[in-house]
Amino acid sequence: MKREMPMPLLSVQNLRLEAPSRGLVLVDDMSFELQAGEFLAVVGESGSGKTLAARSVLGLLPPGVVQTGGRVLLDGRDLSALKPQELRALRGPGIGMVFQEPMVSLNPALTIGAQMDEGLKLHTALTATERHARCLAMLDRIQIRDPEGCLGACPHEFSGGMRQRIMLASVMLLKPRLLIADEPTTALDTLTQREVLDLMVELARDQGTAVLLITHNLGLVARYAQRAVVMEKGRLVEQGDTQQVLFAPKTAYTRTLVEALPRRGAEPPVQAGGAPLVEVKQLSVEYAGRRRGLFRRPVAQRVLDGIDLAIRRGETVAVVGGSGSGKTTLGRALLRLVDSHGGQIHWQGTDVRRLSGSALRPFRLACQLVFQDPYSSLDPRQRIGQIVEEPLKLVPGLDAAERARRTEAMLAEVGLAGFGARFGHELSGGQRQRVAIARALVRGPSLVVADEPVSALDMTIQAQVLRLFKQLQRQHGFACLFISHDLAAVEQIADRVVVMQAGRIVEQGSRDEVFDTPRHEYTQALLAATPAFAATGAIGAIGAIGAIGTTGTTGTTGTTGTTGAVAAPMGS
Amino acid sequence: MAGYILRRLLLTLPTLLLVALAVFVLMRAIPGDPVLLMLGDSADAAQAAELRQRMGLDEPLPLQFGHWLLQAVRGDLGASITNGEAVMPLILDRFGVSAVIVLLAVAAAAMVAVPLGLLAAWKQDQTLDLAVVAGATLLLSVPSFWLGLLMLLVFGMKLGWLPVVGYVAFNDDWRQALLYIVLPVVTLTLIEIGALARMARASAIEVLRLEYVTHARAKGAGEGRVLWRHVLPNAFAPTLTLIGLVLGNLLGGIAVLETVFTLPGLGRLLVDAIFARDYPVVQGCLLFTAVIYVIVNLIVDLMYPLFDPRVSAA
């Protein structure tokens, strides 16, 4: 990766962004450079200022945020010195940007064709036919099955992953010299994430576009970026080659980030024996399908199809799969929160699938659920103490004093001692999730189902919460059904792993079996697609040059050759 | 899309039925015997019984409802007690007057309010925005009948520019007719600009926040283009719903303006009929207005997919 010193494509010098009305400094003295064709990642957690820094390059700061210092130079031209028309002319063919939320980044009222066409119309002198041809060619390039139909369709007809690919296509259509991608895959599941990013790398390589990737996911940095810049609370704390930043970090903060990457638990997985605590046999769940047309009957869809699963005391069983695999439904059906349509659910020998009311009571008392979204799983009108105490009100024989004692003890265990009087909105995401865990554990359940409990949290917080969870499990000895799409988190916490696809279980085994010797091709694809493994060097050796091009066939989930190889330097 | 239209149309039928039922029940709930009221004090039992039979009032209620409904569907809403005229043609005639004023006013208000709201949202918190919000809130707070009176005072009496009392139909003399409706239309327009501008501004602010607007700007689109192609279609949908509601409300509330400007409109017909206890006319007005309101809302719902394609797919 030899570089002479030509003029860098993008040069950010001492950038300073403030929100004067709130008296906040959002980015302070940030400086970095990007060469033509290079892939640079800007890493940081929420609140680090990385998104704002990226937006300032385009001059698209949100209202209330101003640039009070520093310069941004593109090819040596100071962007703040440009007139508005010149800046606009630069947006698109000079700098392209892809956003995070695929659901709102495309205008729902316009067709795909109109939106793709718009960029071309603004910046090129092509005729309508030529523009149409270009759009079709690009859609074909990203392997859309029916390009002509796609142009006439509206965004809501496509899934999140598809929309992100279309966004990428319409941005790259203008052949920008710099592509800024702001957390483009955070809202997508693991396999789709891989497809979209591989596509981005391919297109960028074809056109020689430099890429500035904003992300909080170190795994992605390891896999795709040549250089990385680390931000903490508005300041740039470290920059350098990816390998150096990840494997030999210089600052304490970077080290914390790297250490927060989930690693396989050091202890051997628990081999639980004895009769199973909960056993599911041939469980099926159907959803009535949507009406297609006025007179056709709705087609029922099987979300869960004949599931067999056993969970024993004290063990953690992880259920993994992409979106639509049915894993969330499994958790809820097991807990009788969702109606099932076939099979049995055995709880300590009794079939509870059809019970209700007081017969279901012992089951309810012994099983609990930790939800995914820390922001909507707590009643905004209740104080933390009340939230954690509420389950105790249903335990016979406890008086108010005893309840208060247990609540306080539980809060202390999750590290929130004395928080009882606060409200949910006063707490951070990680703290709220700890409240959710406290609520689930306060009655000493035998089974806890955790539904993506850490997916919405920052990496360092994720690590904390997972560690806490594991520790509590060792202390209290409950069994756990851990549902997640993130294999890295699963690796840290699971004893047994179950892989689901399209409502069926495709592979089961102990943690080591599944992670080291996966048998089903879906499992292999999932493992290959998990970015964090690249960063921890869990699979594949450090420094191995794995060609990304060979594995980046978009749209397929077949076996990918190399698994989690470290990013090949581009264009060197 | 066709499915959506069909479904929407089918849903309207039960609503219309219930509306008719509500009107029927309301009328039957009026205290007092309608026959005696019509005949006055000098009625005797025989006359009363005969009239009752003639009007079908001795039949069981559901049957009465059925008859009435069938007649209504055929366009026969009975005859006025005061002067024996057929109700339906009377209503249609008066409706013509009210409708012209309401439609003109709402159209004018929309044409002013929507761009104003958009501009205010675009320049949020700057002088223009503050002025628009202040102005709209003021207009929203002024009662229409008071504004009408003031307009009448200033332009009619003091300045003498426009006629104060009465009305001339368009077919008779359109120039004169225009003079007579200028004041009511302007009054109504001013009032409605308040509500519509606020709604347009609020929905535009919401849309401007969304990422696809930033995306359009990131493509290099100029502000004008962003507002016209990206913000307006998405922001307009809620305003469209409000327009439907406004039209409906005006159908009821127009009575006050018709009183102030002495216009022979539908609202005034209803109020006069209430005072005169002319129940067939009251009944007819209520039913007619409600049906028009349902139809207006139906049209608004059908126009919605033009602005938000997600709706027709649902």
Add this chain to the structure above:
Amino acid sequence: MTLRANAVIGGVIVASVASMAMAATLWTPHDPLGIDLALKLKPPSAAHWWGTDEFGRDVLSRAMTGAATSCLIALLTVLLAVSLGALAGVVAGFLRGWVDRTLMAVNDALLAFPGILLAMGMIVVLGASRWGVIVALGLAYAPSVARVVRGTVLSLREKEFVEASRMIGNPEWLTMVRHVLPNCVAPVAVLATSMFGWVLLAESALSFLGLGVAPPAPTWGNMLSAARPYMQTAMWLGIAPGLCIAITLLGINLLGDAVRDRLDPRMVR
């Protein structure tokens, strides 16, 4: 307008009107019903700050009493509408099934009428009077409340903290009472604030038409109606009541805006 400006101005206006209304129940400068033909149609003066009407009655006193009447009517109407509507909305949202469908069908039928029109229709049945207006307007506005409450209940039912409550083992009714209902209060409060303004306007309109509170009891609406013949000769008769309505509504709207901004975190200024 900034949140603070809205709240302050709106608050001041509403507080003034409310105090004027409350004071009027105890004392007014002159007897609002006191006829004195010798004093008729006098312009504003030191003795009669807002002049006198065609019967020699003091306009200011009548306006104050009118404030009291209108505010009381509006308050009772909003209470009626909110109670009925919230009850219907909660029952429909909670029980679902045929109860929900029936209630919503009735609701939609009532909503199919423009508000004032429905009120006028009901006045025919109930007769034009204070209570007639309260019941008519209350019934006319209850469906909007029902729809909002039902919508809130339905969306809250699916929230995770409600699921959590079921997960703990709470019976369904306890989940509704402890978790769903308290979270319905905010949207209803916002609606009630706006509704107060609509009802005030509707009551003035009805009184103006002669279908509401009847003279000699003063309300701003019927005062305005009585002022029509004297627009040119005694302008103060027409301006005063209308100005009262406009300013009160302005205050309510500003306050309502401030309340909404406060409760809606997205609209950060």
